[in-house]
Amino acid sequence: MTDQPSITAAILVIGDEILSGRTKDKNIGTIADYCTAVGIDLREVRIVPDEQDRIVAAVNALRxxxxxxxxxGGIGPTHDDITADSVAAAFGVSIDVDPRAKAMLLERHKPEDLNEARLRMARIPAGADLIANPISKAPGFRLGNVFVMAGVPAIMQAMLDNIGPTLETGLRVLSHTIEAGNLPEGTYAGDLAALAIAHPTVSIGSYPSMTQSGFANRIVVRGKDPEALDAAKGDIEDLVTRLRG
Amino acid sequence: MTDQPSITAAILVIGDEILSGRTKDKNIGTIADYCTAVGIDLREVRIVPDEQDRIVAAVNALRxxxxxxxxxGGIGPTHDDITADSVAAAFGVSIDVDPRAKAMLLERHKPEDLNEARLRMARIPAGADLIANPISKAPGFRLGNVFVMAGVPAIMQAMLDNIGPTLETGLRVLSHTIEAGNLPEGTYAGDLAALAIAHPTVSIGSYPSMTQSGFANRIVVRGKDPEALDAAKGDIEDLVTRLRG
Known part of the structure; x- marks a missing residue:
């Protein structure tokens, strides 16, 4: 084990369309996978509506x-895109059309097409760094420890790829999955709890899912120390093998 | 319009496996769709890890x-299933094996198979009503205004079906979708903002998505008053038709 401090993160999804169910979020899973892959510990997610006071409160709590x-979400050209203004308000900084962002929009739009609405996408809080958007050019931005990205999954993914190299990362959390199949959780739960106590430096979880043919249970062991992980994995495999008899 | 108070809701997803990305949540979308269908205004979602202090804080904030x-999530038989104990702690009530819940488990398990781990699934906070689980019997529960359901989507859906008739519901939020197709948001954003001001009793949003052939934009108008909704819809359709030329 190590004393390296863990790098933590939260996600804030902004959008009435997610809360109404009309759009099913895909970004949470993408960012969660990314964090796990690079050793960032995703600790919380919130989804809030397109309302400035709600966005400001969530940004300030989570940052x-x-x-x-x-x-x-919320960084497009329409009136309901209020994320940039809300993040500026959360930090107490001004916001205006940013020449760097305007130049990016001009890569896609003719000057005569850069109307007031499109210029909204160049409104960037003072002090922010831009996050390039290779797909539709309108940038995201980083202000302090807050990364503001698009809601369209393909664009969010491209922005995440861009910011990835700038992120401080920690020790990766490694994991092993032990398939318990249709072995009922109730048959191994007591022994598994004892193994969790015996292996205090790893995290052991049991995750049921349902398939056409019934429950399919998985035991997942996670941790940063490979040796401790392997020891726990071995004990859990022995348990499952013994119970499968 | 009406003065009927709106019925609001939040979702709390409990689970390390969602935050790690290993499991992709499906319950948020299901509950969001349900709320919209019955006139409950879903206002917030949080996802937190399997840690009692985090669950207690989120339950108390959101309830x-x-x-x-x-x-x-978190109501199974294994050691990492701590939702029931955490909800009891949030309410400051005791928790113990509930005879009604134990009877439900005995519909599925022989008495000699009802070991200590399985009996964990019958631990219910004092004062709670049970939510039947037709699939695997282990019940959820309602305590005050908090509904505690399983994480497995099929079981969550069945529990949601069971509690649905007990929920107070409001006026349904009706919606119309106007397909803007590949009409760029930036071409209609200014006019749409003016329509949003002209139709203050409805909510107008513009939602881009990407397809193989480029952007596919949708304008969605939502509201509880059918006449106001139709008026806004008509104006937006006129706008899109005019811009499509």
Whole structure:
């Protein structure tokens, strides 16, 4: 084990369309996978509506509690896109059309097409760094430890790829999955609890899912120390093998 | 319009496996769709890890702010299933094996198979009503305005079906979708903002998505008053038709 401090993160999804169910979020899973892959500990997710006071409150709560905050949604050209203004308000900084962002929009739009609405996408809080958008050019931005990204999954993914190299990362959390199949959780839960106590430096979880043919249970052991992980994995495999008899 | 108070809700998803990305949540979308269909205004979602202090804090924040709180996950038989104990702690009530819940488990398990781990699934906070689980019998429960449900989507859905008739519902939010197709958001954003001001009793949003052939934009108008909704819809359709030329 190591004393390296853990790097933590939260996600804030901004959008009435997610809360109404009309759009099913895909970004949470993408960012969660990314964090796990690079050793960032995703600790919380919130989804809030397109309302400035709600966005400001969530941004300020989450940027204080975690190393990084990733937001998605609300940075387009329409009146309901209020994320940039809300993040500026959360930080108490001004916001205006940013020449760097305007130049990016001009890569896609003719000057005569850069109307007031499109220029909204160049409104960037003072002090922010831009996050390039290779797909539709309108950038995201980083202000302090907050990364503001698009809601369209393909664009969010491209922005995440861009910011990835700039992120401080920690020791990766490694994991092993032990397939318990249709072995009922109730048959191994007692022994598994004892193994969790015996292996205090790893985290052991049991995750049921349902298939056409019934329950399919998985035991997952996670941790940063490979040796401790292997020891726990071995004990869990022995348990499952013994119970399968 | 009406003065009927709106019925609000939040969702709390409990589970390390969602935050790690290993499991992709499906319950948020299901509950969001349900709320929209019955006239409950889903206002917030949080995802937190399997840690009692985090669950307690989120339960107490969300049950205070909204009419209903729906939780998913963490009610199985293994040591990492701590939702019931955490909800009891949040309410400051005791928790113990509930004879009604034990009877439900005995519908599925022989008495000699009802070991200590399985009996964990019958631990219910004092004062709670049970939510039947037709699939694997282990019940969820309602305590005050908090509904505690399973994380396995099929079981969550069945529990949601069971609690549905007990929920107070509001006026349904009706919606119309106007397909803007590949008409760029930036071409209609200014006019749409003006329509949003002209139709203050409805909510107008513009939602881009990407397809193989480029952007596919949708304008969605939502509201509880059918006449106001139709008027806004008509104006937006006229706008899109005019711009499509």
């Amino acid at each position: 204080t509690d975690y190393t990084y905050l990733f937001t998605t | 205070t702010d909204y009419t209903y709180l729906f939780t998913t």
